[in-house]
Amino acid sequence: MxxxxxxxxxxxxxxxxxxxxxxxxxxxxxxxxxxxxxxxxxxxxxxxxxxxxxxxxxxxxxxxxxxxxxxxxxxxxxxxxxxxxxxxxxxxxxxxxxxxxxxxxxxxxxxxxxxxxxxxxxxxxxxxxxxxxxxxxxxxxxxxxxxxxxxxGREFKSYTSPVCFECRKKGNPCLLEEGKICLGPITNGGCGALCPSNDTTCYGCRGPCKDANYEAFFKMLKEMGHTNKEIKDKLETFAGLAFKEEEGESSKWLER
Ligand code: SF4
Ligand code: SF4
Ligand code: SF4
Known part of the structure; x- marks a missing residue:
């Protein structure tokens, strides 16, 4: 054997x-x-x-x-x-x-x-x-x-689409549309949109999604009336270092 x-x-x-x-x-x-x-x-x-x-x-x-x-x-x-x-x-x-x-x-x-x-x-x-x-x-x-x-010997593939992808497929109501900060658009999925499916916003625990448009996302949150502190608090919770690295030098959410 x-x-x-x-x-x-x-x-x-x-x-x-x-x-x-x-x-x-x-x-x-x-x-x-x-x-x-x-x-x-x-x-x-x-x-x-x-x-x-x-x-x-x-x-x-x-x-x-x-x-x-x-x-x-x-x-x-x-x-x-x-x-x-x-x-x-x-x-x-x-x-x-x-x-x-x-x-x-x-x-x-x-x-x-x-x-x-x-x-x-x-x-x-x-x-x-x-x-x-x-x-x-x-x-x-x-x-x-x-x-x-x-x-x-199969290749293990990490999930690379954003949480929103799974969330929309499940037909969940969008928490962003309810005015809440949900990190689904900039976070890698693979969790089956666990949190939004339970009426809780995504905190980004699966890390940053490579193709996310961070600039546009943060601009939208600001336009919704969220403060720098609220955005920062959310981002730093689970994968702050990775979001910081992913966003790069051009746009620093920590200094907003
Ligand atoms: S609730 Fe969050 S994860 Fe679901 S679609 Fe809206 S922003 Fe994306
Ligand atoms: S916080 Fe983690 S488990 Fe919850 S929706 Fe976001 S990535 Fe999925
Ligand atoms: S806090 Fe860290 S050690 Fe605890 S469950 Fe989450 S990832 Fe695992």
Whole structure:
């Protein structure tokens, strides 16, 4: 019988929500049939010190020890997969980049902080990442589809159309038309327009859509009466660093 591929799951500074998504009964049951899970926080002691074919990493790099951890995992892994918005874009911890860092650290770690913090950044800023599975938390079906692709040699294709595409297909009422800030037009879909389908605006957790017209989108939001702060607050929540990078030097939403 062919040996199963060796897989590891790890987390740096995250909330463990991505790992818990994998642990949900139906996802995990299917996963263990397909791969040999050598390491998984909460359920397997981390005694395995060998190599991985694929290593899934959750979380943002927030502390110097995170950099040590991911470098070590990179050395031991043939392929590295960024699991969830934190690993892909920096997500909620990266909001710190857009505010007074010292003030925020004093709120979160008021005293006795023995950790040496670094600017919160996605893991791809520190090590080579082979695949990205964004979303906060990531989609179980997409994780399983990814694993099926690697096992069958099919190419894994990330979804590249905006959230609006799936949202319109579902026939949802448009929240922008209700005057709300919905980032659907500038965000990569693949979530089935999860939030707008539940009457909640998109916060951009699957990252920026490559072909989006940011300038026109922000102009429209301003014309709708939204303030710079409201737009900034929304954009920085899940993928602020990635939106900043995608928009480029010509138009800086952070300075609006
Ligand atoms: S992506 Fe979301 S669920 Fe995953 S670790 Fe970050 S905050 Fe938690
Ligand atoms: S609700 Fe949001 S995602 Fe849906 S069509 Fe409107 S802008 Fe796009
Ligand atoms: S609608 Fe937006 S915020 Fe909600 S899951 Fe999809 S990409 Fe993320």
């Amino acid at each position: 062919k040996e199963k591929i060796k897989v590891g799951f790890y987390g740096v500074s995250g909330c463990s929500g991505c790992l818990l998504t994998v642990l949900y009964e139906d996802c995990f049951k299917e996963l263990v049939k397909m791969v040999d899970i050598k390491s998984f926080p909460f359920i397997k002691e981390d005694s395995y010190k060998g190599k991985f074919d694929y290593c899934f990493i959750e979380g943002t790099v927030c502390f110097d020890e995170d950099i040590v951890t991911i470098n070590e995992l990179r050395k031991r892994s043939d392929k590295v997969v960024a699991l969830g918005s934190c690993a892909c874009f920096g997500c909620v911890p990266s909001i710190r980049n857009f505010h007074n860092q010292e003030k925020i650290m004093s709120f979160v770690y008021p005293k006795y902080n023995h950790l040496k913090e670094v600017d919160p950044t996605p893991i791809g800023d520190h090590i080579k990442v082979d695949y990205y599975l964004p979303q906060c938390p990531p989609d179980k079906k997409e994780i399983l589809e990814f694993v099926k692709c690697i096992l069958t």
